Amino acid sequence: MSFQDKVVLVTGATSGIGRITAMAFAAKGARVVLSGRRVEDGRAAVSEIEKAGGTAIFVAADVTKESEVRALVEATTARFGRLDIAFNNAGVEWSGPLETASEGDYRRVFDTNVFSVIASMKYEVPVMRRTGGGVILNTSSIAGHIGMADTSLYIAAKHAVEGLTKSAALELAKHGIRVNSVAPAAIETPMFDRFAGNDRAKYDYLKSMHPIGRLGKPEDIANAALFLCSEQASFITGTSLLVDGGFTAQ
DSSP states (O other): OOOTTOEEEESSTTSHHHHHHHHHHHHTTOEEEEEESOHHHHHHHHHHHHHTTOEEEEEEOOTTSHHHHHHHHHHHHHHHSOOOEEEEOOOOOOOSOGGGOOHHHHHHHHIIIIIHHHHHHHHHHHHHHHTTOEEEEEEOOGGGTSOOTTOHHHHHHHHHHHHHHHHHHHHHGGGTEEEEEEEEOSBSSHHHHHHHTTOHHHHHHHHHTOTTSSOBOHHHHHHHHHHHHSGGGTTOOSOEEEESTTGGGO
């Protein structure tokens, strides 16, 4: 899979899945725009890509704010002139009994996990249409396919991402834009660490729920993301690729 000279935008790129996937795209020849809120971490990732011979820039943005999403896409086209691939990956976790969920919790989870995807596609699509098409990949989760106790807001948000992905794929197919989602299970990232709460018993329990015998790694998702965004997946749109170590097959 070569992405030579393709322009790729990755949100939530300062750590975890986003950072590793951005680096994977760059290693395959893409010109990558990394975005997130943590400027120091973003610039460090760009430096690492450049040291490896890749091309990348960092654009700070809070994707829960439409004006900053618009500015992010504008900065991408100002620097590289086009946008071929967008990995809408920013997200946050939430857990707890449903009756403890506050309006603030709801706004934080849905603004980050759902509205950011809507806003991102809103500004990515016109740019892609001008150059004849492109690929959009949204980060979902196994939480978008199943129900789980004590994670209701997160489950609801990821189900929304799945619906958005399918609807956008149907709407944009005629414009040469493919839209898919990647749905990880538990992946060893800072987000998972926050969810597990440094509780070894909880960590071991979650690990045991994956028939393959381990938690996922960011590289597992990066590999899936690159495939879905490549020409090898040119007949795939409107689908969700579960990368879950067999979790949902049980």
